[in-house]
Amino acid sequence: MFNEERENEILTLLQENNYYATVEQIAAVIHVSPSSVRRDLNKLEAKGIVKRSYGGVTLLSGDKSIVPFAMRTHRNIELKKAIARKAVSLISEGDVIFIDGSTTAYYLAEYLSGFKKLKVITNGLDSLSCLTRYHIDVYSTGGMLSPPNRNVLVGSFAQETINAIHADAVFFSSQALDEDGMIYDCYDEENRVRQLMMKNSTKRVFLCDSTKLGSKSTFKLASVNDVDYVVCDKPLCDFFTAPVRASLL
DSSP, X not given: OOHHHHHHHHHHHHHHTTTEEEHHHHXXXXXXXXXXXHHHHHHHHHTTSEEEETTEEEESOOSTTOOOHHHHTTSSHHHHHHHHHHHHTTOOTTOEXXXXXXXXXXXXXXTOTTOSSOEEEESBHHHHHHHTTSSSEEEEOOOEEOSSOTTBEESHHHHHHHHTXXXXXXXXXXXXXXXXXXXXXXXXXXXXXXXXXXXXEEEEEEEOOGGGBTOOOSEEEEEGGGOSEEEOSSOOTTTOSSOOSSEEO
């Protein structure tokens, strides 16, 4: 089992075990030595995902609706990559695009290597890091690190940057989409950034993997009728209770 796979197994186990487990429990479940578990836990603690204690570990996110970015990047990877591949078809050479700090948008960033004349503006630190490998123009929104989600920039500085730019398209994701077409997320500050990106873009593209369908979260972001495209890994033609204006990809 690779290190990344072990980390994913540990995080899943912690969520299923009321956010706490001992080193011995983890070692027995994922079939590795306690010393290997301790090394993995040290890495997860350095990322701010868990807190070590004598003989055990606690997942720091006590709210089950709030999942750390590093954990979300391990979830539904193939679904998110499939969505990213579809969404790339909506980008043209020479475009200016916003991408938000979501993990799905991060996977979209990984598919931008083929472009030469593209400007990307993002508030996602992992997307920024990914895009340093490509020969395209990349801009950070600036801003404050989100207290609950340390991989994303939010606040007034980020909002001022976004308000000074008009983009050809915005690509964003969120935590939930219900049958009435309402889009939700658990981070209010991130929603504010997404809403400004939508306001300052000609084309609005919502990236939604099928695990988010039929659910709600704390804060309403928008309606699918506020976007131009919904990109999903499975057909949505029979999902909504009423007709929607957005194109469903």
